[in-house]
Amino acid sequence: MDFAFDSVTEDLRQRLLLFMDECVYPAEHAFEEQAATSGWGAPPLIDDLKDEARQRGLWNLFLPGDHGAGLTNLQYAPLAEIMGRSPHLAPVATNCAAPDTGNMEVLAMFGNDWQRKEWLRPLLDGEIRSAFAMTEPDVASSDATNIATSITRDGNEYVINGRKWFISGAMNPACKIFIVMGKTDPEAPTHRQQSMVLVPRDTPGMEIKRGMHVFGYSDADHGGHAEIVFTDVRVPVDHLIGEEGGGFAIAQARLGPGRIHHCMRLIGMAERAVELMCRRTLSRTAFGKTIAQQGVVQDWIAESRIRIEQLRLLVLKTAWLMDTVGNQGAHTEIQAIKISTPIAVEWILDKAIQAHGAGGVSQDFPLAGLWAGARSLRLADGPDEVHKRSLAYRELKKYM
Numbered sequence: 001m002d003f004a005f006d007s008v009t010e011d012l013r014q015r016l017l018l019f020m021d022e023c024v025y026p027a028e029h030a031f032e033e034q035a036a037t038s039g040w041g042a043p044p045l046i047d048d049l050k051d052e053a054r055q056r057g058l059w060n061l062f063l064p065g066d067h068g069a070g071l072t073n074l075q076y077a078p079l080a081e082i083m084g085r086s087p088h089l090a091p092v093a094t095n096c097a098a099p100d101t102g103n104m105e106v107l108a109m110f111g112n113d114w115q116r117k118e119w120l121r122p123l124l125d126g127e128i129r130s131a132f133a134m135t136e137p138d139v140a141s142s143d144a145t146n147i148a149t150s151i152t153r154d155g156n157e158y159v160i161n162g163r164k165w166f167i168s169g170a171m172n173p174a175c176k177i178f179i180v181m182g183k184t185d186p187e188a189p190t191h192r193q194q195s196m197v198l199v200p201r202d203t204p205g206m207e208i209k210r211g212m213h214v215f216g217y218s219d220a221d222h223g224g225h226a227e228i229v230f231t232d233v234r235v236p237v238d239h240l241i242g243e244e245g246g247g248f249a250i251a252q253a254r255l256g257p258g259r260i261h262h263c264m265r266l267i268g269m270a271e272r273a274v275e276l277m278c279r280r281t282l283s284r285t286a287f288g289k290t291i292a293q294q295g296v297v298q299d300w301i302a303e304s305r306i307r308i309e310q311l312r313l314l315v316l317k318t319a320w321l322m323d324t325v326g327n328q329g330a331h332t333e334i335q336a337i338k339i340s341t342p343i344a345v346e347w348i349l350d351k352a353i354q355a356h357g358a359g360g361v362s363q364d365f366p367l368a369g370l371w372a373g374a375r376s377l378r379l380a381d382g383p384d385e386v387h388k389r390s391l392a393y394r395e396l397k398k399y400m
Helices: 007-035 045-055 073-083 100-110 113-124 247-283 295-329 331-361 367-376 384-397
Strands: 129-133 150-154 157-168 175-183 194-200 206-212 225-236
Touching (some): 007 073, 073 247, 100 129, 100 175, 100 247, 113 129, 113 175, 129 157, 150 175, 157 175, 157 206, 247 295, 247 331, 331 384
Parallel strands (some): 129 175
Antiparallel strands (some): 150 157, 175 194
């Protein structure tokens, strides 16, 4: 395994670092101010950042193949890490923000020509946003086979009934298309009961009930997280993605890259936290010496560096495996990083908050919001316990 940056990666790294210094970091304060008054829509400065990123060739970096920048997972990893240092701004500015990334991957891999033209193209161009409607409030959605929303064939249409929540990005008026997962055949084998359909935002019967808060944050700048009710929602049969019964497999194909993208960005969040912690503790004096000279603080800083380096190596190994043997071949490592990265970064952010004192929990620093994001990722794309269960089973299976 060679994790050295090739010339393509290094060129993009340097351009992205310059973009962050010149455009992203200086815009963070104005972004927060605009987000407080722009409702569920994106703050106006996002459009300017998008234009600038596109002009600099920093666009759709996440997507391999002809539709995107053509980068491997290993090439994209250090770029996603840089974006993670400003997770509310950089990913959306470069059109590399979830849930659009996963939805674009689904349409690129499983969509037909019409679906790609109608929905993938505008997403690639950053003209619209999208949502992925899988999680439900009435069942344990950590087991995707529990999904209860029904998708019933009626002639040339599918009829959708059910309730979803924490549907990321759905509150944003720019979100024009929903990928909805539900059951088309409850009598089929367990993993062949589910399908996915495309539901345009203005489809009658789809009602967005409310925005869900996450640790008290509305995440309006990300488009929010919606609770949605589907009542006799009808879409033409050509809105089916792939085949009937293929929904579970599509979900697994979508969530693998999504999980590693989250972990890549989390490492960037951790690096930002360590930088802020070092600057803060060097600039403050308590009991006759700088806070940075306190042994407990030095322990936090040292532990943070160790954990970041460990995580980065595991994430890079996972990216390399996904590139060389595919997502299935990297299944163990994908689960390992999904378990280890959020909880370690949560710990690092907690120490950075502690080092900042009251400022750490305030709006004057990004740490509280970053902590909430890291903590929520221990639930998103599957909770820790489900991944540990699966990982343990794969280990035990070797000896059965």
